[in-house]
Amino acid sequence: MSEELLISTRDLSVEFKIGSGVFSKKILKAVDGISIDIPRGSFFGVVGESGSGKTTLGRALLKAVPIAHGEARYNDGEVDYDLTTLAGPDLKDYRKRAQLIFQDPYAALSPRMTVRDIIAEPLEVMGLTKSREETDSRVREIAEKCRLNLEHLRRFPHAFSGGQRQRISIARALVSGPQFIVADESVAALDVSIQADVLNLLKSIQREMGLTFMFISHDLSVVAHTCDHVAVMYLGRIVESAPTRQLFDNARHPYTKALFSAIPSLDPDDRGKAQKLEGEIPSPTNQPPGCKFHTRCPFATDICKREEPPLDTCEEGHAVSCHHWQELSENVPA
Template sequence: MNKPLLIVENLKTHFPVKKSFFKQKKQFVKAVDGLNFYVNRGETLGIVGESGCGKSTMGRSILRLIEPTEGRITFKGEEITSLNERDLRKMRGEMQIVFQDPFASLNPKMTVGAILGEAIQTHQIGQGSRERAKKVQELLVNVGLSPSYIDRYPHEFSGGQRQRIGIARAIAVNPSLIIADEPVSALDVSVQAQILNLFQDLKESLGLTYIFIAHDLSVVKHVSDRIGVMYLGRIVELSNKKGLFQNPLHPYTQALMSAVPSLDPDVKKERIILTGDVPSPSNPPSGCTFHTRCPFKQSICEMVVPREINVAEGRYVSCHKYDDEFEESFV
């Protein structure tokens, strides 16, 4: 059996909170607090969750754009969390990111040709300026833009076109893995489908692997093979797409699914309304971090952190309800 392209083990990214005069104890924002998952070659792993759950921090931590506090990241069989800056720069050609805001991620003072050419030159792709200019034109065609746009600036494009340029920059260095961080959330609904289809086309033609981060379940369902549901820095459920949408297991996942409107008027869904607000990641609840909002909580949930339980082939859930050791508590 082929090894996964990416393996993430116990990934944590904590940010220190500036101490005030009255708070002498050092505090941390636990943006990512113990993630475990893998990504196979050629698949799309969707990551979904509410704003502030740590999705974007997770993506940047994997690429070491943000340095993880703890954990192990293995890419193509090589452990990258301890790589020095020079070796990491070489590895970055294999891992790229598409950012949420296509305007903020592009240098407004550079033309499209210069933006894409910079990526090509940095990773020493192509020989000479003529060959690199040809490569830039090919990239524009690959993402559905005219080669004549090469001398235009980012402000001359629409939001969807700018995101296509961001995607072109990501694929310019022939990566194996692309982390797409909410790539369509800043776009009009009419444009979102076009960009999602572009991601799918590039995946097939270039053999790409994606981690696709989003807060919209319909977007994740459209592009993903497997889906991880995040809550307060942790993945509470990880499943194939069909299993997650047909039979969500974790109470948080069930609440998310109940909020998705159905196109069939004959289908009646019971809406699960969660009480309270999402706790602060600087002071997360003890035990299961979801217990403050969970309609099924028991006393064990307040005291013990649930382990990741393999309930079926490739399907995991972190909930005491499915743990044989504590299942009597839920009878």
């Protein structure tokens, strides 16, 4: 895997104004000061609870929501784009280089279009082909990569299962020849057996086409199967980031450890050992001071309530945002 960076962000923030009236508007910080590096050809995972900002981060990198502060760059060796100011013809060009695979395969496809027309739509909208024959050739090529046959192309989405629909969604994302794909909970709505098939398809396509994926998920077992590097998000911030195996073998942040302890185990002796987190994730419009996790952390002290911890490097490629990660690593089993 090349270590040339495709996506790089520094202190990236995304904010939304909510409410109405001059005095009642609030600022929702969906993404707050995110710095990540995604190497070309990698499978980069982002995990966290619902409301942690995972999807908003992915959409910001796709230029689907405005970036409020910070820096974000895309560089595939052919073009170098500043995503914070991208507009006009450059934004149109970026659309074919960065694509999204949606979570729900049932809602993502138009019931009034055939599979052929669904996959061909990006080519026609972006003007990437000059004739119907060229479009059909490209559609057939991508459909074959996604294990769809010619008979499938004539049908409508209602004739397919969830796994087949997701393969159609993947084909639509690939047809424009992108370099970067955000897969937003792309197997969450599928049965477990179908999940494995779709994940193996994504990994196969990634290797064959040299693609870079941001894989957003709440399922840690899925992330362990697919991703090279994982960033753990909580309330719009990254609390821990490391290569996948290193993170699973030696998690440092209390939140990460709590997530790992909740993974179901087939070992009867491991049952009942999950670290329960008290309370709910705080509202993004009313975030606590200091460490965002201190309201639910069993190890929080006064400094956690006052000061926000930086994202410190504890090992090569492994960073953690916690005031007490060193003593917790010594005293609390990972």
